[in-house]
Amino acid sequence: MTDTGLIIDGVSMRFDLPNGSHVQALKDVSLRLGQGELMSVLGPSGCGKTTLLNILAGFLAPTEGRIVLNGHDVKGPDAERGMVFQQGALFEWMNVRDNVEFGPRMAGVPVAERRRTSDRLLEITGLKDFKDKMVFELSGGMQQRVALARCLANEPDVILMDEPLGALDALTREKMQGLVLELWKETGKTIILITHSVEEALLLGERLLVMAPRPGRIHKEYRLPFAEMGVGADLRTVKKDPEFARTRDEILNMIWEMEEEIMGRTEDA
Ligand SMILES: Nc1ncnc2c1ncn2[C@@H]1O[C@H](COP(=O)(O)OP(=O)(O)O)[C@@H](O)[C@H]1O
Numbered sequence: 001m002t003d004t005g006l007i008i009d010g011v012s013m014r015f016d017l018p019n020g021s022h023v024q025a026l027k028d029v030s031l032r033l034g035q036g037e038l039m040s041v042l043g044p045s046g047c048g049k050t051t052l053l054n055i056l057a058g059f060l061a062p063t064e065g066r067i068v069l070n071g072h073d074v075k076g077p078d079a080e081r082g083m084v085f086q087q088g089a090l091f092e093w094m095n096v097r098d099n100v101e102f103g104p105r106m107a108g109v110p111v112a113e114r115r116r117t118s119d120r121l122l123e124i125t126g127l128k129d130f131k132d133k134m135v136f137e138l139s140g141g142m143q144q145r146v147a148l149a150r151c152l153a154n155e156p157d158v159i160l161m162d163e164p165l166g167a168l169d170a171l172t173r174e175k176m177q178g179l180v181l182e183l184w185k186e187t188g189k190t191i192i193l194i195t196h197s198v199e200e201a202l203l204l205g206e207r208l209l210v211m212a213p214r215p216g217r218i219h220k221e222y223r224l225p226f227a228e229m230g231v232g233a234d235l236r237t238v239k240k241d242p243e244f245a246r247t248r249d250e251i252l253n254m255i256w257e258m259e260e261e262i263m264g265r266t267e268d269a
Pocket residue numbers: 015016023024025043044045046047048049050051052216
């Protein structure tokens with residue numbers, strides 16, 4: 001048995017509500033990700049995507065099952081697992097470089113070394129000319145670059161992203177999708193990315209997980225060539241691949257049917 005990679009082993013999460021009822025946010029989710037795999041996660045709202053990510057981050061303990069990373073149990077938050085949120089998680093009162101160096105500084109990394117790290121990351125995220133700017137001076141797309149660089153500065157094995165590009169305009173989003181692919185190839189990190197966009201999930205997932213709600217569970221998994229095709233390429237060309245369009249329609253229909261079912265059930269209730 002190999003002990004590198006990430007194992008989600010029979011994870012269930014039940015939230016007990018103050019009124020005595022409960023929500024089964026996840027039920028018996030199992031999955032194994034190899035080091036360096038890129039996985040996107042899709043599913044209707046409420047199917048447990050964020051809950052799963054919070055459990056992987058160690059912010060929440062599952063009611064059943066466990067998470068194993070590189071052979072050891074995940075018991076809480078740790079720099080080995082970095083999180084990138086949709087927005088708002090940067091230090092607004094610090095400049096770009098200080099944001100990127102924050103983790104290493106807290107970890108006691110010497111100045112010269114963390115300077116080298118931030119120089120390299122500012123370079124690969126296209127932020128070199130912005131390093132002295134304050135975060136609030138930057139556009140949303142630039143802020144997400146800072147969030148990515150700051151996450152990478154902690155040298156995580158796994159990067160967890162919850163709708164990281166969800167608040168960006170279409171063009172910026174497309175550029176950032178390209179950057180995520182570049183970073184994936186260049187750093188060899190394991191990446192899990194939640195998105196509401198079927199296109200984005202197809203582009204940014206060599207594995208794509210479709211989750212279903214009530215209870216939150218894995219509905220279907222795809223293995224896809226598009227992320228690999230998109231590295232250093234024009235993503236619009238990738239989207240024109242007939243197989244891309246076919247898979248997109250299949251998944252859209254799948255999620256549409258789930259949403260219909262949820263609506264139906266709500267109306268019956
Ligand atoms: N802290 C909590 N307490 C109670 N219910 C929660 C809590 N967090 C999430 N839930 C419920 O669990 C389900 C899954 O939520 P979530 O993981 O946020 O879904 P998604 O990210 O896929 O939209 C939802 O029904 C949500 O209302």
